[in-house]
Amino acid sequence: xxxxxxxxxxxxxxxxxxxxxxxxxxxxxxxxxxxxxxxxxxxxxxxxxxxxxxxxxxxxxxxxxxxxxxxxxxxxxxxxxxxxxxxxxxxxxxxxxxxxxxx
Numbered sequence: 753x754x755x756x757x758x759x760x761x762x763x764x765x766x767x768x769x770x771x772x773x774x775x776x777x778x779x780x781x782x783x784x785x786x787x788x789x790x791x792x793x794x795x796x797x798x799x800x801x802x803x804x805x806x807x808x809x810x811x812x813x814x815x816x817x818x819x820x821x822x823x824x825x826x827x828x829x830x831x832x833x834x835x836x837x838x839x840x841x842x843x844x845x846x847x848x849x850x851x852x853x854x855x
Contacts, residue, residue: 793808800827818843
């Protein structure tokens with residue numbers, strides 16, 4: 753229906769915050785300690801050139817101290833090869849790439 757133009761997808765920060773809150777419900781099985789709050793990325797990660805919007809998820813991962821990114825996006829999945837070749841964990845690779853950009 754979205755593709756046909758008959759409806760549009762919309763969201764708001766409050767909806768995302770609610771999603772995070774709901775993850776804490778008993779049925780989801782996550783404790784408040786397991787749910788990292790929303791982060792405001794401070795690093796401008798520019799690694800993916802084919803779809804620059806994907807870099808937001810790398811910035812979020814760096815800021816959140818993530819060791820993995822769960823995604824079906826092929827640009828992010830392709831990053832697995834770079835991580836594997838580098839021998840670095842995700843955090844170290846992202847830090848190294850940010851240093852190269854700034855540096």
